[in-house]
Amino acid sequence: MKRVFGVDLGGTTIKFSIIDQAGNFIDRWAIPTNTENGGASIPGDIIESLKSKMATLFERGETIEAIGVGVPGPVNGDVVEVAVNLGWNNMPLGHLLQEGTGLPVTLLNDANAAALGEAWMGGDSAFRASTVVFVTLGTGVGGGVIVDGKVLNGQHGCAGEVGHMPVMAADTRQCGCGKTNCLECYCSATGFVKTANDLYEAAGDTRAYTEGKDVFDQVAAGDEIAIQARDITVDYLARGLAAIMSTVDPQEVIVGGGLSHAGDLLMGPLAEKLDEYVFPGTRGKYVLRRATLGNDAGALGAAFQAFQMLAAGAGEQMI
Amino acid sequence: MKRVFGVDLGGTTIKFSIIDQAGNFIDRWAIPTNTENGGASIPGDIIESLKSKMATLFERGETIEAIGVGVPGPVNGDVVEVAVNLGWNNMPLGHLLQEGTGLPVTLLNDANAAALGEAWMGGDSAFRASTVVFVTLGTGVGGGVIVDGKVLNGQHGCAGEVGHMPVMAADTRQCGCGKTNCLECYCSATGFVKTANDLYEAAGDTRAYTEGKDVFDQVAAGDEIAIQARDITVDYLARGLAAIMSTVDPQEVIVGGGLSHAGDLLMGPLAEKLDEYVFPGTRGKYVLRRATLGNDAGALGAAFQAFQMLAAGAGEQMI
Numbered sequence: 084m085k086r087v088f089g090v091d092l093g094g095t096t097i098k099f100s101i102i103d104q105a106g107n108f109i110d111r112w113a114i115p116t117n118t119e120n121g122g123a124s125i126p127g128d129i130i131e132s133l134k135s136k137m138a139t140l141f142e143r144g145e146t147i148e149a150i151g152v153g154v155p156g157p158v159n160g161d162v163v164e165v166a167v168n169l170g171w172n173n174m175p176l177g178h179l180l181q182e183g184t185g186l187p188v189t190l191l192n193d194a195n196a197a198a199l200g201e202a203w204m205g206g207d208s209a210f211r212a213s214t215v216v217f218v219t220l221g222t223g224v225g226g227g228v229i230v231d232g233k234v235l236n237g238q239h240g241c242a243g244e245v246g247h248m249p250v251m252a253a254d255t256r257q258c259g260c261g262k263t264n265c266l267e268c269y270c271s272a273t274g275f276v277k278t279a280n281d282l283y284e285a286a287g288d289t290r291a292y293t294e295g296k297d298v299f300d301q302v303a304a305g306d307e308i309a310i311q312a313r314d315i316t317v318d319y320l321a322r323g324l325a326a327i328m329s330t331v332d333p334q335e336v337i338v339g340g341g342l343s344h345a346g347d348l349l350m351g352p353l354a355e356k357l358d359e360y361v362f363p364g365t366r367g368k369y370v371l372r373r374a375t376l377g378n379d380a381g382a383l384g385a386a387f388q389a390f391q392m393l394a395a396g397a398g399e400q401m402i
Numbered sequence: 403m404k405r406v407f408g409v410d411l412g413g414t415t416i417k418f419s420i421i422d423q424a425g426n427f428i429d430r431w432a433i434p435t436n437t438e439n440g441g442a443s444i445p446g447d448i449i450e451s452l453k454s455k456m457a458t459l460f461e462r463g464e465t466i467e468a469i470g471v472g473v474p475g476p477v478n479g480d481v482v483e484v485a486v487n488l489g490w491n492n493m494p495l496g497h498l499l500q501e502g503t504g505l506p507v508t509l510l511n512d513a514n515a516a517a518l519g520e521a522w523m524g525g526d527s528a529f530r531a532s533t534v535v536f537v538t539l540g541t542g543v544g545g546g547v548i549v550d551g552k553v554l555n556g557q558h559g560c561a562g563e564v565g566h567m568p569v570m571a572a573d574t575r576q577c578g579c580g581k582t583n584c585l586e587c588y589c590s591a592t593g594f595v596k597t598a599n600d601l602y603e604a605a606g607d608t609r610a611y612t613e614g615k616d617v618f619d620q621v622a623a624g625d626e627i628a629i630q631a632r633d634i635t636v637d638y639l640a641r642g643l644a645a646i647m648s649t650v651d652p653q654e655v656i657v658g659g660g661l662s663h664a665g666d667l668l669m670g671p672l673a674e675k676l677d678e679y680v681f682p683g684t685r686g687k688y689v690l691r692r693a694t695l696g697n698d699a700g701a702l703g704a705a706f707q708a709f710q711m712l713a714a715g716a717g718e719q720m721i
Contacts, residue, residue, distance in 0.1 A: 157683055165683070214557045228649060230549060237651020238533045239684050247681040248645040251570035261682050326567040326645040330547060332556020362566040363580050364476055364484070365558050 085393065086145075088133060088186075089386035090152040091193070091378075092125070094118065094168035098378075099132060101147065102386035106204040108379070110136075122169035126176055130183035137184065149393050150180055150188045151385030153196030157240030161190060164240055189392045193381050194219065195234045195243055197374075198227025200384030201337050205375045212335035212370070216327050218245060219340035219374070220275075220320075223259065224267040228331055234388065235331075245327055246271070250319055254281070269319045272341045279312035299345040314352060321356035328369070329362050339374025346373070404712065405464075407452060407505075408705035409471040410512070410697075411444070413437065413487035417697075418451060420466065421705035425523040427698070429455075440489035449502030456503065468712050469499055469507045470704030472515030476559030480509060483559055508711045512700050513538065514553045514562055516693075517546025519703030520656050524694045531654035531689070535646050537564060538659035538693070539594075539639075542578065543586040547650055553707065554650075564646055565590070569638055573600070588638045591660045598631035618664040633671060635661075640675035647688070648681050658693025665692070 084103045091098040094116060101110040114132055117124045129152075137147060154176065156166035161177020180188045191199070198217035206212075215229040224246030228235040235242045246267035247260050256268035256277070268274050272295035279298045280291045286308060292298050301309030324336060336357070342349060354371050361369075376383060403422045410417040413435060420429040433451055436443045448471075456466060473495065475485030480496020499507045510518070517536035525531075534548040543565030547554040554561045565586035566579050575587035575596070587593050591614035598617045599610045605627060611617050620628030643655060655676070661668060673690050680688075695702060 226649075230554060235549060235650060237684075238653040239651055239687055241681055241683045242649065242651035244651070244681045244683065245645075245648050248648040249641045249679045251641070262679070322568045322570070323645070326564075326642070327649045329563050329565075329567040330545075330561065330646045330649045331554060332558055332561035332563070334557040360568045360581070362560055362563045364560045364563065365556075368558050 085148050085390065087148055087386050087389040087393075088150040089382035089389070090129065090150060091196070091381040091385065092116070092129070092152055092154050092169075093193075094155060097125070097129060097132070098382060099136070100382045100386070101136075102383060104390055106383060106387075108382075111382075112136075116169070118168070118170055120170075122166070122171050122174075125169060126174070126179040126183070130180060133180075133184050147186065149389040150184065150186050151196075151387070151389030151392075152176065152180070152188065152190050153193040153381040153385040154190055155193050158190045158192050158236065159240050161188065163190065187389075187392060187396070189385075189388045191234055191236070191385060191388055192227070192240060192243070194225035195227040195236065196382075196384035196388070197225075197339065197376075197380035198229055198243065198337070198384065199234050199387050200376055200380035200382070201339065201374050202229045202232070202335070203387045204383050205337065205380065206335070206372050212333070214331065214333045215335045215337060216324070216331060216333045217243075217337045217339065217374070218324070220270055220338065220342035221272055221340035223273075224265075224271050225340070226327075228327075228333075230331065233391065234384075245323065248323055248326065250323065252319075266319065266323045270316055270323065275312060275316045275342060278315055279309055282308045282312055295342050296344070299348055302345070302348050313348065317349070317352045317356055321353055321360050324357055325360035325362075328365065332362075332365055333369060335370045335372065337372055337374050339380070343373045404467050404709065406467055406705050406708040406712075407469040408701035408708070409448065409469060410515070410700040410704065411435070411448070411471055411473045411488075412512075413474060416444070416448060416451070417701060418455070419701045419705070420455075421702060423709055425702060425706075427701075431455075435488070437487070437489055441485070441493075444488060445493070445495055445498040445502070449499060452499075452503050466505065468708040469503065469505050470515075470706070470708030470711075471495065471499070471507065471509050472512040472700040472704040473509055474512050477509045477511050477555065478559050480507065482509065506708075506711060506715070508704075508707045510553055510555070510704060510707055511546070511559060511562070513544035514546040514555065515701075515703035515707070516544075516658065516695075516699035517548055517562065517656070517703065518553050518706050519695055519699035519701070520658070520693050521548045521551070521654070522706045523702050524656065524699065525654070525691050531652070533650065533652045534654045534656060535643070535650060535652045536562075536656045536658065536693070537643070539589055539657065539661035540591055540659035542592075543590050544659070545646075547646075547652075549650065552710065553703075564642065567642055567645065569642065571638075585638065585642045589635055589642065594631060594635045594661060597634055598628055601627045601631055614661050615663070618667055621664075621667050632667065636668065636671045636675055640672055640679050643676055644679035644681075647684065651681075651684055652688060654689045654691065656691055656693050658699070662692045
């Protein structure tokens with residue numbers, strides 16, 4: 084069975100894995116991300132780590148066919164346009180890795196990689212969705228869209244940046260992207276906590292939470308203000324997801340990231356609101372579920388895209 | 403040069419055309435749409451009209467290679483799932499036309515057809531966008547999304563139904579789809595006129611317009627309430643388009659339909675607001691323009707998809 088390298092390039096750690104065509108992790112290891120000098124040494128560090136592994140495998144008569152890399156920024160072909168966390172601008176990562184290892188390379192944005200990984204190996208293994216919307220609710224709100232089993236990359240590598248769609252809100256919140264009142268300002272874990280703390284403050288309650296989990300613990304305990312904050316967050320999220328769904332009409336909508344660990348406390352009301360806001364022609368016909376792969380989603384998606392590249396080169400179809 | 407039939411199936415008229423691979427109309431004619439008996443005779447009427455034309459062409463030694471049909475409802479393969487204006491439910495139109503004419507047939511939703519037609523032959527002929535968002539602002543708000551030169555159909559034929567994304571508004575408006583406060587309730591010509599009339603009424607002004615053009619005449623004349631209605635409409639539209647753009651990251655955004663005839667009075671403020679709301683990574687990098695093909699867009703898009711079908715069958719690529 085064919086095997087590829089799945090690489091998850093993060094701001095603090097570079098996670099490597101060898102993944103087979105059935106989605107099994109054959110091997111995994113990691114090295115720290117060296118962001119000094121504008122991240123200039125990162126491509127060389129990746130090449131060195133991969134070549135060392137390839138040498139070991141060669142001695143055992145084993146081969147790897149390709150490399151898939153998830154990167155923290157928009158991708159255009161084999162170039163990473165920007166990766167703020169790494170200090171990169173227009174880094175020709177695909178070209179460098181291909182030159183350095185002799186293997187074919189495919190790059191994708193990390194949120195898109197996670198989306199593709201979840202579409203491939205997440206959820207009920209009996210069900211493989213080909214058109215998928217994926218959102219992560221963490222420090223920010225990330226996303227990815229899969230159409231006919233392939234990542235929708237967009238014209239500038241920015242497809243799936245759904246965390247930055249504008250929302251109409253009573254208050255004004257500054258987003259890290261430079262705009263105000265992005266979906267991320269209200270539906271990230273950070274945004275949810277702020278909504279709760281603002282409501283407590285308005286009620287003369289001085290408590291101030293820092294973690295989404297703590298607010299969800301209050302929801303579970305029946306705290307009315309926490310429930311109100313949850314409902315406000317769910318309403319914004321359902322509106323945002325309905326807008327995305329009216330555009331791409333997916334088979335499956337997957338919610339990941341820290342807030343998704345709240346489980347039914349989030350997903351129950353979200354399912355209800357979403358079915359209210361979606362286009363009636365699709366109501367009840369899509370699957371809404373939590374992400375199941377956690378941190379493995381990115382490596383799996385990167386690997387899957389590498390398999391797709393190999394299949395396309397051989398004139399085959401993966402999905 | 404290859405030629406196909408481009409058919410634009412509407413609720414009152416079925417428009418036929420013969421279109422060549424360069425996008426030229428070689429011939430065009432029309433018949434009335436017979437919606438009696440749940441539109442049962444429509445497939446037969448189309449077959450009869452096409453066969454009669456094929457017989458004439460045969461005498462001249464000319465052939466047509468395929469049929470593309472734009473239909474007023476969601477499409478799933480060769481089936482029209484629903485077409486309220488025709489009285490259809492699960493009509494196997496593709497199969498029927500193929501059986502009746504012997505030609506390969508491809509179906510697409512009419513708004514998707516218009517989107518594909520505009521992406522193919524609209525605008526500046528020196529520029530062919532491969533990833534396109536198209537919206538029409540008429541009685542309702544329709545839309546279509548083109549990704550890599552192909553219609554994004556969605557899992558249930560409902561991709562591009564962007565007129566039904568939810569918007570946050572101060573008032574409540576019933577949408578024809580059964581929901582309240584869809585984008586269409588505010589950004590269609592009908593919605594725009596209602597916004598203006600409501601503002602006039604609130605100002606104690608008894609005038610009530612029925613046409614978007616009349617309100618835009620007031621905008622041109624500097625009427626403050628009409629300008630306010632225009633700005634509200636533009637704000638909703640820019641937010642909606644930004645949400646769509648954050649999802650698919652298009653190269654081109656095309657605005658058609660009755661309201662687009664207002665030209666710069668609409669497009670000027672829209673361009674400004676849109677650039678404010680889009681993800682900063684795409685700001686200034688996309689083209690916003692008016693539709694240029696009018697009623698020909700649908701037939702051209704249907705024909706283009708027919709050419710794509712022929713090319714795919716021959717292992718070629720159109721774009």
